[in-house]
Amino acid sequence: MQNINGKVRVRFAPSPTGGLHLGGVRTVLYNYLFAKKFGGDFILRIEDTDQTRFVEGAEDYIYNCLSWCGIEPDESPKHGGPYGPYRQSERKELYKKYAEELIEKGYAYYAFDTQEDLEKMRAECKSDENPSPQYDSKIRMRMKNSFTLSTEEVNAMINEGVPHVIRINIPSNESISFNDLIHHEVSFDSSTVDDKVLLKADGMPTYHLAVVVDDYLMKITHAFRGEEWLSSAPVHILLWKYLFGLDQMPQWAHLPLILGPNGKLSKRDGAKYGFPVYAMNWTDPRSNEFTEGFKERGFLPEAFINLLALLGWNSGTEKEVFSLEEMIDQFSIERVHKSGAKFDYEKAKWFNQEWIKINAAESLLPEVKKVLLSKSVVVEDDEYLNTIITLVKDRCVLMTDFFEQSVYFFKNPDYLDLEAIKPKWNEEKKYFFEEYCNKLDSMTNWNVIEIENTFKSLAAEKNIKPGELQLPMRIMLVGGKFGPAVFEIAHQIGKTATIQRINIALTQIINQ
């Protein structure tokens, strides 16, 4: 950005219709990073103008997701603020005034076409060359509206309460162009854009009117949104021109899309390809359809926003791991890509792994505790848990991995991978472990060095290579071929558990 005068104000404006998509969170994030970089405000506005699509709980869900990501709006329905209300349904009366102003100026008109009229028109005009006919300058003269009806007729119908909408009167043969922060010069021919509905029959505005009116009233300086909006940008530009003047219009930035394995990322891709798509778990209250979230899958919020930020933006350096603060510092809209980015779950996991490594055991602890608790492992000793986390965190990619990687520190393994030791098992080894248990039992100072030295000297005495005994020992204590140093594990779980686990394993081997 060149020079920014006045306070930066950006907004994220979701409609409360369901879960929060990857792309949505990234839009929030870019908005937020940009605002905070310039010391500006981040506003959350709820675009609930379509009452038929309202979904219970969706708004709270959005707050929760943002909060989990570490992003708190400066203004929102929940947080309040000087430009409220922040829910468009509560601003309903406001929009009518502007729609009427447009009518007076000749930039909009009343239309009385019913749903059936519109369907009929589309059916009649539909052809191979024109599979989706638009309500535009070419056909509006055939419809029921202020152009084809007399003023008297129009007024009479309005007075009688005949349902009607207000449509924008798109000029013909006008070039509409604007300078997008990401795409730079973008231009459209007005004859390709249709007379969009501005005010619906129920009195609610459509997105097109509401976004312009609210961005103006809320003093938005920079409007970032997904690229799917680029096609309707000319409508918004025109509305700005007619209502408030182009010099008042915020700077637009149309963000590239996040793609799935096959085109645009959809919530179904998640279940299909085995990765989460929403920020947090979401179950649609109407259909009961469940969509998995990154949070529940075991992602750390730091990793989640980090991976999202890097999908479409990079700092220009080789650095890839950024905290929120670092991103705010480094972010620049100029370095946001034009092209869509395909989401790569493997790379996403790598980010999480990095963040697990970066985080200190203490900060991971509350979440690890929850993971264990969800599997009925109750941990009371925080100090002990801390030690365990430090021991295993390099082995965890997702937070949920902490269960498998640390459960054996809290209880005996349910299953022992005996197949891993059986091929090389013999009586000598059995005697070794029996004797080792006796030695451990009489040990007075339970520390790693002692445990290991006892093991090695006994092995030497028996003339068995220690390496051939370490794997069996590991299986006995852990259950499988993984985890930190065996003697450290024995040290942590204590003398009683160590001896007990060796004995359990020994009997299992014999019985097989």
Place this chain on the structure above:
RNA sequence: GCCGCGUUGGUCAAGAGGUUAAGACGCCUCCCUUUCACGGAGGAAUCACGGGUUCGAGUCCCGUACGUGGUACCA
């Protein structure tokens, strides 16, 4: 169909006329480790295509192809 936007390895990407075309993820090999990881060293793999412009093009221009978005009284 029409309109818009886009196109550097499998993926994320650096690159703003002259580079052996960075780096990361993933994959493979090796080292470390008598487990699994972490860490370290290597390797394979790329400028969609065709024309220009230029001494010289991934970089500029024009086409083509492909992808993607829109084409609702949804956002």
